[in-house]
Amino acid sequence: MSKLYSGAEIVFKCLEDQGVKYIFGYPGGAVLPIYDELKNFDSIKHILVRHEQGAGHAAEGYARSTGKPGVLLVTSGPGATNAVTALTDAYMDSIPLVCISGQVPTHLIGTDAFQEADTTGITRPCTKHNWLVKDIKDLPEVIHKAFEVATTGRPGPVLVDIPKDIQFQKTNYIKNKKKKKLNGKNNNKFSQKDINELIKLMNKATKPIFYTGGGVINSGPKASELLRELVHMSGFPITSTLQGLGSYPGEDSQFLGMLGMHGSYEANNAMHDCDLMINIGARFDDRITGKIDEFSPNSKKVHIDIDPSSINKNVKVDLPIVGDVSEVINSTIKTIKKIKPEFTKSNKQKISKWWEKIQKWRSVNSFNFVNSDETIKPQYAIQRLYELTKKKDTYITTEVGQHQMWAAQHYKFDKPNRWMTSGGLGTMGYGLPAAVGVQVAHPNKLVIDIAGEASVLMTMQEMSTAVQYSLPIKIFILNNEYMGMVRQWQELLHDKNYSESYTAALPDFVKLAEAYGCLGLRAKTPSELDDKIIEMINTDKPVIFDCLVDKQENCFPMIPSGKPHNQMLLGPQDQKNKKITGKGKTLV
């Protein structure tokens, strides 16, 4: 008879089997048997966070920067409920997470026992699937299945809830068997006919555009390579969503910058006026489309997505192609080479007028801002940060708000998996723990969290984690003392009634850094900025950089107020001329 293992041992055997190197977690009563086994599994390193939300975001940062699933281990009750924000965040941005939670012993379930919560009930709407393991014999199979569900199709978070008595019980271990088919959930069934149709449309188009999203990143680094090849081949312009940044080089001349509410003028206008839109791995999010009724009114729309339920959810498309991005692009490139080798040449002629139009929009230089000698403009700070770090293979995470949009506008990425930001859920406090996870995965790389002072205080406690594991993350705070994006909307839409968006009594971030045992730096003027940034980069330990920026600066351009893509609000100059009024106010 083969050896019997306890539930706790099986958890680690499964993780080993799945190639997990790091888990992020926090112990507690209902997971103690699992924590007790930790010492017996050398290949798995546990990172002790300071709050379970931090464990979740760190696991997300790990997953997004490596393409592997992130794993977190939390206790029952508050441990699990604290992880809910991170699970929801991962669900919205399609990040593969496996959350293992402890539960009260099976005989106490339903009795309102100490630290009992209906974890599978609470996390049902924010996971792809979850399991409550009530029979030890199911445990190995459930954990393997959990990894499979998290990483296949459109990735996402899953949760396995394990009661404490199950962790003690013993059973046989079953190794992971690679299954060919996952209950019909693997949707990679596009046909050559779809590809031919796509090429026909590409061949006919005179005003085409690629609109790419996080799906390209999720499809793996190969997808980004193939995307570059396809874009170069076609000569088409390309724009990317917030999540897709990095899949195409940010400094390439065919790249129009990010699109959407705070996207570039040229990207949004091109989206509005195009006659062919090829959506690759994006989901027509409401921050992208603006007013749906007037979204790109004259275009044929192609949508390539692994998730069939993304098709026609928000915007009706003419050609849906359900499949994995890299396989669809690969097949498209191959077919073009085979049946239309002349396409590359003939096509560029055809769309030259379109490019002229785009150049005109481009000349507006919509990310421009009025710089200052006295105060640091936040955009300037990010530009300098970019210039001083672009030679290194830098990983950027962000919190949520103005600084996030400025980072997306001014920091240029040329590789996938270098940009970690909370887009769908918009979770303030995401960036710092995410940076912890990224640095764990890439110990020798430069990892910077571009932060706002309000967001970063939500998960500041994770600095302690960074110090404990010598993770030299850099927290670059654009400190304007306001919840900047809230203040901006209040200024534009609520008659400058800055209700509760100013944070009085902020901590001294330099002293705070010192209290945590890291380095604190502060820049007050543009002239000292470069030296301070260089000092930050050269410091081999965690740094909190308090960059005092202009308090009134707003994030432009923006699609205001019930307007379609082609009526963007530009910077301060333009704004004086077009005030947002009446009906428009409802739509920002």
Added chain:
Amino acid sequence: MSKSKSAYSTPGKQGKFDTHIIVVWVDNEAGVLARVVGLFSGRGYNIESLAVAEVDAKLNISRITIVTTGTPQVIQQIKLQLKKLVPVHKVADFKREDKKVIFKEMALFKLVGNNLKIQKAYKACKKYNPVILDKTNKSHVIQITALRREIDKMTKNLKKFGLVSVSRTGAVAMTRGSEIFK
């Protein structure tokens, strides 16, 4: 147009609502109904009626029949979202007007009153295969099987014959002919 200063767009034009019957084959496991129903409530879809029971004890499969209303896009989303759930095996969708499909619902009526009234009630139910399941001096329990709207009508009509309680199953559906839904 409302004057609210929202961060979101205002609703666009709403399409025409159709009634559909969605049939879902699922693994009969704990929480599966909550997943299906939670999907409907979480995404704001309607449920008019719901019937669920195990249909294959060996394979452990339950069949859920849901009557719902929505625009064609919403119905399409409902199907695609349901198919994404891990314990869901297949999803069928029928329009209520579909002639190739049988829809039936069962109802139990408790009537209290004298024999004359009850006879009248029984007669009124004649079209819907009435069966008297329980009889006392003062009361009857009558079972009928009919369409949803016919039962709606009967519950109204039987008031005057002493109807005091109604229990109904929600619609179940099956295709006509020899084919089965794959």
